[in-house]
Amino acid sequence: MKQAPPPAQDAGTARQWQNWSRTVSCLPARAPVAASLAEVREAVAAAASAGEPLRVVGAGHSFGDNVATPGTLLSLDGMKGLLDVDAQDHRVRVAAGTRLWELNEELDRHGLAMINLGDVDRQSLAGAVSTGTHGTGAGMGGLPTLVEAVELVTASGEVIECTADDPRLLRAARLTNGALGVVTAYTLRVAPAYRLRERLSTEPLDELLTRLDAEADAHRHFEFFTFPYSDSAMVKRIDLADGPGGAAGGGGTAGAGGGEVRSRTEVAPADHLTMAEAVALGRADPSRIPELNRRLSASVGVHTFEGPSHRILISARNDRFVETEWALPCAAAAAVLTEMRAFVESRNLPVNFPFEVRFVQGDEDSLLSSSYGRDTCYIAAHVSEGIEHRGFFAGLGEIALAHGGRPHWGKWHDLDADRFARLYPRWEEFQAVRRELDPAGVFANDHIRRVFGD
Numbered sequence: 001m002k003q004a005p006p007p008a009q010d011a012g013t014a015r016q017w018q019n020w021s022r023t024v025s026c027l028p029a030r031a032p033v034a035a036s037l038a039e040v041r042e043a044v045a046a047a048a049s050a051g052e053p054l055r056v057v058g059a060g061h062s063f064g065d066n067v068a069t070p071g072t073l074l075s076l077d078g079m080k081g082l083l084d085v086d087a088q089d090h091r092v093r094v095a096a097g098t099r100l101w102e103l104n105e106e107l108d109r110h111g112l113a114m115i116n117l118g119d120v121d122r123q124s125l126a127g128a129v130s131t132g133t134h135g136t137g138a139g140m141g142g143l144p145t146l147v148e149a150v151e152l153v154t155a156s157g158e159v160i161e162c163t164a165d166d167p168r169l170l171r172a173a174r175l176t177n178g179a180l181g182v183v184t185a186y187t188l189r190v191a192p193a194y195r196l197r198e199r200l201s202t203e204p205l206d207e208l209l210t211r212l213d214a215e216a217d218a219h220r221h222f223e224f225f226t227f228p229y230s231d232s233a234m235v236k237r238i239d240l241a242d243g244p245g246g247a248a249g250g251g252g253t254a255g256a257g258g259g260e261v262r263s264r265t266e267v268a269p270a271d272h273l274t275m276a277e278a279v280a281l282g283r284a285d286p287s288r289i290p291e292l293n294r295r296l297s298a299s300v301g302v303h304t305f306e307g308p309s310h311r312i313l314i315s316a317r318n319d320r321f322v323e324t325e326w327a328l329p330c331a332a333a334a335a336v337l338t339e340m341r342a343f344v345e346s347r348n349l350p351v352n353f354p355f356e357v358r359f360v361q362g363d364e365d366s367l368l369s370s371s372y373g374r375d376t377c378y379i380a381a382h383v384s385e386g387i388e389h390r391g392f393f394a395g396l397g398e399i400a401l402a403h404g405g406r407p408h409w410g411k412w413h414d415l416d417a418d419r420f421a422r423l424y425p426r427w428e429e430f431q432a433v434r435r436e437l438d439p440a441g442v443f444a445n446d447h448i449r450r451v452f453g454d
């Protein structure tokens, strides 16, 4: 097996590993890059027999210390691509290290597409699924709900295929935060390639908050961003390009996925400040952030975009930030967002990124799904790199917890196992599977011990 420096992160040095937001780093003793199932088993066996921890790293896009380890940091960057395609039944088997952008391109070549996606496509498939990554769409679940089978290497080195034949195991293995073993492949449900049309506009926030459920139900994808200190929302409504405006939970059917994105400006923005300019100005003088946020809100205008689903759903994130995100019952969405904005504004906090609000269908497919058992509104908060986030994020966490919120597994939170046990109705079932598959804690690090207990 190749021994390599830790997988390339933009800001990584020779052996030091750093996450994307540059808030977590570690110095692993070993950083192998596996290219086969045999090499994964070899790495797990070596760690288990040495009594050393092993963590798997995807693209390092988690904002917490999920990945950091002083032991073995295993990358699956050598295990990528489609392993099997059933274009008739819309099912694919995918190597776990495949980046989402690579998956999207490969699916497109087969006339297929993901049923939904999050905001970006830089993550590995396994990292995204293992933390419950989601997009927006009240008629569809997060990425783990698309998983029909999981190939997992456990602490004993055994390779198990988790399928619907053993629903308890499959429900545990979809969303694991890397606590059950190394996922090497998934079988996914996908859709025929489809095209989407997006309308982006700026609207008064208070009016929007009165009709969130209706908006979420009316569109295949609906979300909005709102800056603290501004009273407007930047709203995205996305529907099938050739289909009805209503939600289409099962994926698209309209046309092929190929082609470029076409855009049209209906109303030009009133201001032309870019996010990068605002971040630089706000960093130089944080007292300007409220004014800059209001100007950014006026820098949107009204636009439509049309193109292949994976090009419309995915955005570039060029300005580095730190993020926390809470999964809430939809009925609490407006109240929680209002309290969170007041928390920032009453303390005059230098928050220069918008809140992001998204909607996802409840599921019971994963024991640890943050949308377990209820239709969910996700509210995310961000600040740009370099701005102190812990106190701000902890304050938002208290607000969310008071409304029954659950934190995103891949984003900043400070909760421990006692608290999680109260948030997840089937917590003990997951813990039992973990005790069976990893009794000695080979896949544990400080984060896993905090979140799941010893």
Ligand SMILES: Cc1cc2nc3c(=O)[nH]c(=O)nc-3n(C[C@H](O)[C@H](O)[C@H](O)COP(=O)(O)OP(=O)(O)OC[C@H]3O[C@@H](n4cnc5c(N)ncnc54)[C@H](O)[C@@H]3O)c2cc1C
Pocket (backbone or CB within 6 Å): 020, 021, 055, 056, 057, 058, 059, 060, 061, 062, 063, 066, 067, 076, 096, 097, 117, 118, 119, 120, 122, 123, 124, 125, 126, 127, 128, 129, 130, 131, 132, 133, 134, 135, 177, 178, 179, 181, 182, 183, 184, 317, 408, 409, 410, 411
């Ligand atoms: C710019 C940006 C945008 C984002 N947008 C969204 C969004 O729109 N929606 C959303 O929900 N989240 C979003 N996220 C969060 C992100 O999707 C998750 O944190 C995801 O886990 C990152 O994937 P990764 O490949 O980088 O995984 P990593 O951060 O490297 O790992 C995440 C976890 O998965 C485990 N893991 C990784 N690979 C394996 C494997 N093969 N087997 C077992 N365990 C494994 C790791 O050990 C770790 O616990 C975003 C993050 C960033 C930085």
